[in-house]
Amino acid sequence: MAFGHRAVFAERLMQVLLASVMGSLAFSATTVSALGLGDLRMVVFAGLFAALVAGGVMRRPRFSARDRLAPLVALWLLAVLALLSATVAPGAESSLLDYKIGLPILALLIAPNLRAAMGGLDLSRFALWAGGSYVVATAVLALALPSLAVLRNVASHVRVDITGSVVLHAGLCTIIALGLAAALPHARSLWSRIGIGLPLAAAAWMVMLTGTRSPLLTIGFFVVLWAATGRLADLVRPRLLGAGLFAIAGFLVMSFAASDTILARLADLGQADYSSGRWPSILHWLAMAAGQPFGLGMGAVRATLEAGRPIIAGGHLLEWPHNEFVRFFVEGGALGLLLVLIVVVEAVRRARRRVLVTGDPLERVLLLAIAADMLAQCLLQNYFNSVYHATVMLLLLGMLAAAEDEAPAPGG
Numbered sequence: 001m002a003f004g005h006r007a008v009f010a011e012r013l014m015q016v017l018l019a020s021v022m023g024s025l026a027f028s029a030t031t032v033s034a035l036g037l038g039d040l041r042m043v044v045f046a047g048l049f050a051a052l053v054a055g056g057v058m059r060r061p062r063f064s065a066r067d068r069l070a071p072l073v074a075l076w077l078l079a080v081l082a083l084l085s086a087t088v089a090p091g092a093e094s095s096l097l098d099y100k101i102g103l104p105i106l107a108l109l110i111a112p113n114l115r116a117a118m119g120g121l122d123l124s125r126f127a128l129w130a131g132g133s134y135v136v137a138t139a140v141l142a143l144a145l146p147s148l149a150v151l152r153n154v155a156s157h158v159r160v161d162i163t164g165s166v167v168l169h170a171g172l173c174t175i176i177a178l179g180l181a182a183a184l185p186h187a188r189s190l191w192s193r194i195g196i197g198l199p200l201a202a203a204a205w206m207v208m209l210t211g212t213r214s215p216l217l218t219i220g221f222f223v224v225l226w227a228a229t230g231r232l233a234d235l236v237r238p239r240l241l242g243a244g245l246f247a248i249a250g251f252l253v254m255s256f257a258a259s260d261t262i263l264a265r266l267a268d269l270g271q272a273d274y275s276s277g278r279w280p281s282i283l284h285w286l287a288m289a290a291g292q293p294f295g296l297g298m299g300a301v302r303a304t305l306e307a308g309r310p311i312i313a314g315g316h317l318l319e320w321p322h323n324e325f326v327r328f329f330v331e332g333g334a335l336g337l338l339l340v341l342i343v344v345v346e347a348v349r350r351a352r353r354r355v356l357v358t359g360d361p362l363e364r365v366l367l368l369a370i371a372a373d374m375l376a377q378c379l380l381q382n383y384f385n386s387v388y389h390a391t392v393m394l395l396l397l398g399m400l401a402a403a404e405d406e407a408p409a410p411g412g
Helices: 002-026 029-034 038-059 069-087 102-117 123-144 166-186 190-210 214-228 232-236 238-257 261-267 278-289 300-306 324-355 361-380 387-401
Strands: 150-152 159-161
Touching (some): 002 038, 002 102, 102 324, 123 166, 123 361, 159 190, 166 190, 166 361, 214 232, 214 324, 214 361, 324 387
Antiparallel strands (some): 150 159
C-alpha cells in the first residue's frame, strides 16, 4: 500500500514538473530580458527540465528501443560539430548556448520515458487545457491592459505584439486554435461549445493582430501532413469543406474587423523586401560559408551579429538567416545540415506513426499541428534558437507519439 502511495505521488510530481516546464512558454525571451530575468529564467528552466529527465529515467530506466537511434545519432553529431568548431572551423569561439539544440534532442530521447512516468494522464486534453488557459490569459491581458501591447513596423504594417514575441505567440495560438477546432465538434453541451469556441476565437484574433504570415504556412503544412497519413479523403468531406469555407470567411471578416496586416502583407507581392530581409541575408551567409566544408563554426552567426550588423547587398542590414537548414549549414557545413534534418525528420516520423494508429482526433490534430509549426518555423525562423519553445513542443510531440499503439476507434 505504501508503495502504491509513493507511485501516485511520483506521478503527480512529474505532472507538476511537466506543467511548470510548459508554463515557461508564457514568458517570451524579449519580455524576460527586458525585466533583467534572462539568466534566472535559463537556470529555472534548466533545473525543471533536468528534474523531468531525472524523474523519467528513474521511473522508466530503459530508453525506447524504437525511438532512441535518431536522438543518439543527433547528439553524437552535435559533439562532433563542437569538436570541429573548436579545432578546424574558422568562426569565433562558441559558447555553451550555441549548442542549445541539444535540449530539444534530449526531449525527443526522454519523451517515451516521461510518457510512462505520467501514469494515466490524458496528455492531449492536459495540453489543450494548458493552451486554452494561455490564450485566455493573454487575451484578457490585451483587453485589460492595452498599453502593454507593442506596435511593430507601424510605418508599413501595424503588428500588435502582446507577449514580446510576435512569431512564437502566433505559432502557439495557431497550434492551440487547431486543437480547439478539433475538440469543438465533440463538445457535449452548449456551455462546452461556448467554453471551447471563445478561446478559439481569441486565438484566431491574436494571430491576426500579430500580422505574421507563418501561421498560414503552418496550416499549409498541416494539410500536407494530414494527407501524408493516408487520410486525404477526410479533406473533402462536406463537414470539413464547410469548416474550411467558414475559416476563410472568418479570416476575411477579421481582416477588416480586427487587423488587415496579414492580408496586406500577402498582397505586397511587388515589394522588393517581400521576404522581410530574409532572402538577402540568407544569400550573404551562404556566400560567407562558401568553401568551408565544416562551416564557419557553431556560434558564428551570433558572434558576427554581436560585432555589429553590416550593410549588405541592396542596402539591407544583415540579419539572422531565418531558416534553420541554412543556419546549421553555415555554422556546421554538411554535418550541421544533417543534424537538423535528422531532428526534423524524426519528429515528423513519430507524429505520423502515432497518427496512423490513434483513434483520438484531438491527439491526431495536436501531433500534426506541432509538426507543422516546426516545419514552418524551420523554414521562416530560427526554431531551435527559440530553445524554450522548441524543447517544450518536441517534448509534447514525443510524449504524445510515445503512447502504446492501438487500433483506431470505430468512427474515429
